Amino acid sequence: MRLFFTEIKKIRHRYIWLVYGAVFMVISLWIGWSMSRMDSYEITGQEYFYLLISLSLMNSIFLPITLACAASRLCDIELKGNTFKLLCTMQPRHSIYHIKLFLNSLYLLAFSLAETTLIPLLGHYFKVSQPLPTLHIYIFFFTTYVVSLVLYILQQSLSLVSGNQLFPLFLGVGGTFIGIFSAFFPSQAFFFRLLPWDYYLIGCPINMYYESATREVTYYEIPFPKVAFLGFLLFGIFIYFFGKNIFMKKEV
Amino acid sequence: MNKNSFVIQTTNLTKAYGKSGQTKDVVNKVNLAVPQGCIYGFLGPNGAGKSTTMKMLLGLIKPTGGEISILGTPFVSQGKTALNEKSRLTILKQTGSLIESPSYYGHLTGRENLEIICTLKNVPTKEISQVLSIVRMENQQDKKVGHYSLGMKQRLGLASALLGHPKLLLLDEPTNGLDPAGIQEMRELIRSLPENYHMTIMVSSHLLSEIDQMADYVGIINKGQLIFQDSLLRLHTHSKKQLRLRTGNNNRALCVLNENKINCTMDKDFLLFPETSDDETARLISALVQEGISVLRIEEYQKSLEDIFLSLTGKQVSL
Numbered sequence: 068m069r070l071f072f073t074e075i076k077k078i079r080h081r082y083i084w085l086v087y088g089a090v091f092m093v094i095s096l097w098i099g100w101s102m103s104r105m106d107s108y109e110i111t112g113q114e115y116f117y118l119l120i121s122l123s124l125m126n127s128i129f130l131p132i133t134l135a136c137a138a139s140r141l142c143d144i145e146l147k148g149n150t151f152k153l154l155c156t157m158q159p160r161h162s163i164y165h166i167k168l169f170l171n172s173l174y175l176l177a178f179s180l181a182e183t184t185l186i187p188l189l190g191h192y193f194k195v196s197q198p199l200p201t202l203h204i205y206i207f208f209f210t211t212y213v214v215s216l217v218l219y220i221l222q223q224s225l226s227l228v229s230g231n232q233l234f235p236l237f238l239g240v241g242g243t244f245i246g247i248f249s250a251f252f253p254s255q256a257f258f259f260r261l262l263p264w265d266y267y268l269i270g271c272p273i274n275m276y277y278e279s280a281t282r283e284v285t286y287y288e289i290p291f292p293k294v295a296f297l298g299f300l301l302f303g304i305f306i307y308f309f310g311k312n313i314f315m316k317k318e319v
Numbered sequence: 320m321n322k323n324s325f326v327i328q329t330t331n332l333t334k335a336y337g338k339s340g341q342t343k344d345v346v347n348k349v350n351l352a353v354p355q356g357c358i359y360g361f362l363g364p365n366g367a368g369k370s371t372t373m374k375m376l377l378g379l380i381k382p383t384g385g386e387i388s389i390l391g392t393p394f395v396s397q398g399k400t401a402l403n404e405k406s407r408l409t410i411l412k413q414t415g416s417l418i419e420s421p422s423y424y425g426h427l428t429g430r431e432n433l434e435i436i437c438t439l440k441n442v443p444t445k446e447i448s449q450v451l452s453i454v455r456m457e458n459q460q461d462k463k464v465g466h467y468s469l470g471m472k473q474r475l476g477l478a479s480a481l482l483g484h485p486k487l488l489l490l491d492e493p494t495n496g497l498d499p500a501g502i503q504e505m506r507e508l509i510r511s512l513p514e515n516y517h518m519t520i521m522v523s524s525h526l527l528s529e530i531d532q533m534a535d536y537v538g539i540i541n542k543g544q545l546i547f548q549d550s551l552l553r554l555h556t557h558s559k560k561q562l563r564l565r566t567g568n569n570n571r572a573l574c575v576l577n578e579n580k581i582n583c584t585m586d587k588d589f590l591l592f593p594e595t596s597d598d599e600t601a602r603l604i605s606a607l608v609q610e611g612i613s614v615l616r617i618e619e620y621q622k623s624l625e626d627i628f629l630s631l632t633g634k635q636v637s638l
Contacts, residue, residue: 073438080426144424148464153422153479156377156411157439159404319379 070158074166081140083171087178090133094125095185102193114195116273116286118186119207123271126182127246130215131264135239137174138222139232141167146230151319164227164311171219179212203272206291210270217303218242218263224310228317260295263302269295325388326487326519327353327376332385332395334371334543345371347543348385353521353536356513360534360551361523364632368543369523370419373491376521377416378407389414390486412440415485417493421476425465429456429475432464433482442483450478454508470501477508481516488512490522494529506533527628541632557627562592562600563620567613579606591620 098121102114110117145151145163154163186204190197225235242264249265252258259265269292276285329351335342346368353359363369374380376387378394387395389410394402402410423432433447451457454474459467464475473493480488490509494502510533512518524530530537530551537554539547547554565588566572572590576583581603583592592603600617607614622630 069438069441073435076431076435076438077424077427079431144426148423148425149420150422150424152374152377152379152418153416153436154439155379156414156416157408157436159408319374 127267131242132239142226183208328388330386357535360530363540414487415480416489417476430460469496565616
């Protein structure tokens with residue numbers, strides 16, 4: 068706990084909560100605005116499916132760069148001030164990595180919970196007719212939290228071992244572009260299963276079909292891709308051990 | 320000296336970089352012995368291995384071989400950490416360090432920085448005012464460290480190192496980047512610590528004059544090897560006196576003196592004699608005068624510390 072409170076003290080004035088808060092506000096306003104402009108016949112009876120897929124899409128666009136920013140802001144304070152050589156004489160080196168990861172996992176938990184809560188709230192506000200798909204909402208929460216955590220581990224590992232924060236930030240921007248472009252391809256495409264940033268959409272329990280002739284969109288449920296997600300989790304575990312190991316070996 | 324009275328002791332401490340077969344020893348079999356309560360000056364040119372050695376002492380770098388004992392506790396044995404992480408940190412809790420540049424959080428104030436160190440070291444925050452007063456930074460404590468000058472950052476680094484009243488202080492080039500007034504202030508501050516707070520200080524520098532004015536004991540490292548280690552007084556005794564003589568015809572004088580079996584060497588415009596007694600001096604002057612060689616100048620010459628350093632390391636003092 069002592070180390071955790073120290074980390075809280077360290078990030079004073081860094082406003083990391085604001086990074087997540089701002090992104091949450093943008094997503095909320097955007098989705099609220101798009102719901103309000105949607106013609107009722109387009110999504111009647113499918114409003115929650117529309118919300119789930121839209122939020123997953125926005126997560127895949129916004130969260131990669133958000134996570135890169137959060138990791139960079141958390142790690143940059145150590146790199147800028149050359150603090151590793153001091154910290155390593157006062158606390159176990161692995162704890163530097165773990166405390167930052169733990170702290171950010173709390174931010175992600177709060178963000179994922181807030182976003183998940185947004186779904187029934189918007190449903191209530193717009194008086195949607197579709198019954199609340201509870202299981203799908205749980206899956207959405209799980210996907211948002213786990214994918215963000217894995218991507219954060221990747222970003223933190225890079226931010227801690229890179230002397231310059233540009234590379235991790237570029238990777239985050241790249242992730243955002245992948246998020247945008249992947250939406251134009253079928254989520255079952257094998258190539259996209261190799262890209263971790265695409266898992267917000269792969270883990271979404273809803274898919275959509277656009278009929279260009281009638282210009283109609285149909286939302287439909289898809290089974291959760293357990294095998295692909297298991298592979299993704301294994302990737303996350305690998306990145307965690309690999310990133311931590313490189314950080315532990317890094318000379319300060 | 321009793322073995323236990325050494326606060327730091329290393330045996331064949333080695334650090335090599337590179338792949339097997341092409342390794343380069345940055346620190347090569349260094350045997351440090353830092354006596355208790357002294358200021359130990361660790362002197363060497365840039366790239367000699369000072370920082371690497373100090374980082375190994377703090378456990379920041381793993382040695383390739385050798386042993387380290389800190390405050391009487393084996394720290395590293397056979398190149399491997401002899402302690403678990405918890406014990407290592409317990410030992411290091413009794414040490415303070417300022418390695419290379421100061422460590423700080425630029426977005427926080429000086430006091431907030433010290434509060435973080437207090438929490439990590441488990442030291443009461445009331446010590447903050449005390450260390451700020453030691454480094455004379457009470458008036459700047461509420462300013463963001465990012466706005467500090469380098470000298471202020473160095474002093475804050477020293478204040479961080481002093482938190483918890485460590486028995487041992489490791490300072491790596493603490494006067495780097497300071498202006499002359501700052502250097503003098505830092506030097507005085509360091510000099511006062513062993514007496515006032517019963518600390519042992521190991522301070523590294525590439526400036527001989529700095530170590531000369533601060534240290535009681537000196538270790539000189541060059542190309543990773545410890546080439547001298549003893550008291551500063553002992554280092555000064557290396558500077559043997561010599562007699563320097565300039566004549567109207569040095570070449571002829573050299574021949575005459577050699578014929579009279581007087582040992583001397585030629586050095587530029589001077590003839591150099593090893594330390595000679597008054598009788599011997601009178602005899603050689605007489606020999607030269609009898610041969611009609613005019614004696615222009617005679618002086619006693621003593622090697623400066625710089626000359627000794629140069630002869631030990633083969634490098635200029637302005638390292």
